[in-house]
Amino acid sequence: MKRHIKSKIVWLRLLMCISTICNSPFLLCGQSVDSLEQLLAEKSLTDAARIQLYYDLSWAYKNIDVNRSIDFGKKGLVLAQKTGDSKKEASLYFNIGTAYYAGGTYDTAMIYLEKARTLADKLQNYRQQSSIYNAYANIYNVQSLYEMALENYFAAVRILEDHNDTQGQAVLYYNIGNIYQRMENFEQAFKYFRITEELATDAGSQEVLAGVYVSLSNITFHQGKPSAVSVDYAHKAAEISRKAGDKYRENFAIQALAQLYSLHDDYVTAEPIARQALAMAKELGFPSLITPALVILADIYFQQGQYAQSVVLAGEALAIDSTDYNHTKDIYTNLAVANAYLGHPELTHKYMDSYRTASDRYANESYQKTLSGMEIKYETEKKELQIASLEQERKLSIWLGVACVAILLIALALAFIRYRLAVNRRKLAEEETRRLEQEKQLVAVQATLDGEAAERTRLAKDLHDGLGSMLSAVKINLPQVKGDAVLEAVDVSRFQTALGMLDDSIRELRRVAHHMMPESLLRYGLKISLSDFCDAIAIAQFHYFGSEARLPEKLEIMVYRCIHELVNNALKHAAGTQINVQLVQESERVSFTVQDDGKGFDAHTVSEGMGLRNIRQRVAAFQGKMAVYSSEQGTEIHVELELTNKDSND
Known part of the structure; x- marks a missing residue:
């Protein structure tokens, strides 16, 4: 050869x-x-x-x-x-x-x-x-x-x-x-x-x-x-x-x-x-x-x-x-x-x-x-x-020495291979254990999210159909209570103020119910519901790129809730003048970004609050990835979600 x-x-x-x-x-x-x-x-x-x-x-x-x-x-x-x-x-x-x-x-x-x-x-x-x-x-x-x-x-x-x-x-x-x-x-x-x-x-x-x-x-x-x-x-x-x-x-x-x-x-x-x-x-x-x-x-x-x-x-x-x-x-x-x-x-x-x-x-x-x-x-x-x-014979002795070295090397190689196989088996077992544990955690998180979505839907319906209807009835009956009674000027002013506060309460109730489970999300999807949400906030701007195909209902609700929570966090803590919300929808992935120009925070020294931890859990439940970038110029949070064939076809 x-x-x-x-x-x-x-x-x-x-x-x-x-x-x-x-x-x-x-x-x-x-x-x-x-x-x-x-x-x-x-x-x-x-x-x-x-x-x-x-x-x-x-x-x-x-x-x-x-x-x-x-x-x-x-x-x-x-x-x-x-x-x-x-x-x-x-x-x-x-x-x-x-x-x-x-x-x-x-x-x-x-x-x-x-x-x-x-x-x-x-x-x-x-x-x-x-x-x-x-x-x-x-x-x-x-x-x-x-x-x-x-x-x-x-x-x-x-x-x-x-x-x-x-x-x-x-x-x-x-x-x-x-x-x-x-x-x-x-x-x-x-x-x-x-x-x-x-x-x-x-x-x-x-x-x-x-x-x-x-x-x-x-x-x-x-x-x-x-x-x-x-x-x-x-x-x-x-x-x-x-x-x-x-x-x-x-x-x-x-x-x-x-x-x-x-x-x-x-x-x-x-x-x-x-x-x-x-x-x-x-x-x-x-x-x-x-x-x-x-x-x-x-x-x-x-x-x-x-x-x-x-x-x-x-x-x-x-x-x-x-x-x-x-x-x-x-x-x-x-x-x-x-x-x-x-x-x-x-x-x-x-x-x-x-x-x-x-x-x-x-x-x-x-x-x-x-x-x-x-x-x-x-x-x-x-x-x-x-x-x-x-x-x-002298040459033979040398060759025998070489053979011994070769055999020793082969023996060491076999021992090393056996050791590596054992290590690999142990690593595979550990990875399998971690995978099962992760699946268990994801199932628990998914169940929590499903329960939360169902509870939000129920509360939104109760608030809108129950308490909302009662307040509307009160507003209708108040003018009738006034009837033909003659009121002082100060009483008329108070009465009108009470009616105005009642109108505000009804609108706030409808807003809360809408955001708990927005009807536009269920009917029209992420683009319109997030656009409505950002339009209601003076400093928020919404940008959408990609396909407008509907996603699975649970995934749409998760994305909406995460963006809702991130925008509220920026309003509460960032003290910024502008919030940019971006959603990109492609055939194989969905990604969204919430960015503000506020004061930011040091991710190495400041621990994440309950809101960010909840968002991480929700993203992990859908096998997604979340990255946080923060400095004195502001904060940017980016989430990537891969779509399976089943997801993209739903």
């Missing part, structure tokens, strides 16, 4: 390398990027020449400085749109999209590529259409959406086939082969790499040919072909890159060659090739080349029993900032096992921990398979050591 993963590293890195073909960081069409930027300062440039410069700079910076590439592309785009140059507008949209792709912002890249495709379709520019589909596929490829990537690659191929563009087809078939190779469908990958080889040979595309031969060397190894076949492909890739003067891709081919000899256990041949690849990588100065070269050479030394040299090279690779998980994993493996052979248990333990941390960060399944492979390797080597010389 370990060697299978390592053999994939070489062709994956070459695939990333091929994606940068013809994007030199220093030259573009024989001119330096700096000289192109200097040309922009010339005032005599025509609009067409300036647009072309923006296009060239946007393309040149795509793999160097994504932000500058996007900036130049957008400046050119504005000028192209201003002059009506649709062809350059489409090209600049494409440049900006691929720059966002290079920077890893795939959603934005898709937006600009789609704009480019719309214009390319109108212009019937088949090369641009094909390039856009290829860019779509590249984005899906890096996201491991292989089916969508293949769909777009084939769409691009069909366009080029219609125009007999074999050079473009070679690149696309190479990309398709790489997709199948990543999916480990080696038969299909081999088929498309063969097609690519023929097309690239006819078109004279040496860079693509070099990539094809590196991939074929990997595929033939996995197909179990003779070692000479895969080695020959790697030699071809190195020779092509050497003749083209492309040391970067030549180094990848040499690394693939060293890897192949190592995988076939020919370490005598593999070692000098790997040293050559490492020296060349350091001379070129690319970390993406240096790291895999160090890993390959460290593994060769390890397989030959030269553990000290393997540790030195693996440590050097670890010091390089690499984001490649496969390399990091192989480095930690070499360091852990080599230090075990060297008799350094502390370092072995350290790198085993680092290995576990790296593995957990990425793929636990892959990590478990790797451990299984290491165990199989350990059992095999242990049997061989039992019949070996004294030196081999």
Whole structure:
């Protein structure tokens, strides 16, 4: 398993390398990027020449400085749109999209590529259409959406086939082969790499040919072909890159060659090739080349029993900032096992921990398979050591020590897992107890609220229908009592005052009865009843947002009572000049806020009164949340209530 993963590293890195073909960081069409930027300062440039410069700079910076590439592309785009140059507008949209792709912002890249495709379709520019589909596929490829990537690659191929563009087809078939190779469908990958080889040979595309031969060397190894076949492909890739003067891709081919000899256990041949690849990588100065070269050479030394040299090279690779998980994993493996052979248990333990941390960060399944492979390797080597010389017996003792450490770690891990399970079970039991207790409290609160609502309804009805009717009867009969009696002026005044006080009492009684259980709430809902309530208070203002759909009766009564209590609290204690009441009703939630500009209070030092506690209980009974914010500028109380499907449909 370990060697299978390592053999994939070489062709994956070459695939990333091929994606940068013809994007030199220093030259573009024989001119330096700096000289192109200097040309922009010339005032005599025509609009067409300036647009072309923006296009060239946007393309040149795509793999160097994504932000500058996007900036130049957008400046050119504005000028192209201003002059009506649709062809350059489409090209600049494409440049900006691929720059966002290079920077890893795939959603934005898709937006600009789609704009480019719309214009390319109108212009019937088949090369641009094909390039856009290829860019779509590249984005899906890096996201491991292989089916969508293949769909777009084939769409691009069909366009080029219609125009007999074999050079473009070679690149696309190479990309398709790489997709199948990543999916480990080696038969299909081999088929498309063969097609690519023929097309690239006819078109004279040496860079693509070099990539094809590196991939074929990997595929033939996995197909179990003779070692000479895969080695020959790697030699071809190195020779092509050497003749083209492309040391970067030549180094990848040499690394693939060293890897192949190592995988076939020919370490005598593999070692000098790997040293050559490492020296060349350091001379070129690319970390993406240096790291895999160090890993390959460290593994060769390890397989030959030269553990000290393997540790030195693996440590050097670890010091390089690499984001490649496969390399990091192989480095930690070499360091852990080599230090075990060297008799350094502390370092072995350290790198085993680092290995576990790296593995957990990425793929636990892959990590478990790797451990299984290491165990199989350990059992095999242990049997061989039992019949070996004294030196081999020493190595066996070291492996036994490593095994003991591993068993101890496993035992500790099992004990920790059992402990965590016990803790989790206890926490679940405690949470269940708390949940049941909370449900019990909520049932009690809900019952109290139901009783309170029923009692308020009864009292409101009694006050309105009973006492209200009696007072009205008294008002009707008083004038009759007066009759034709002659009263002094002072008595007339007192009589009229008494009638006025009686009218006030009747109105107050009706107001109290109305607020205890407002008829408008039961008939028309929260919006109208709260609007009536706030209209009756000079400093209160009511704001309503959202749907006017009716809520369950109990919920409407609870919201009304809470707002009523909060407004009364503000009137009694805040000493403010304005009270704002806001109600927001949506399909899945209801929220309300009562805010005043009064003197406020310190929530940390002042305990909540009975009113706020009652409101909290009511809100909790409906699984809502309440927040209180208070300062010298005033107080704001906000309540959120989630609506279930049942609530929203009632």
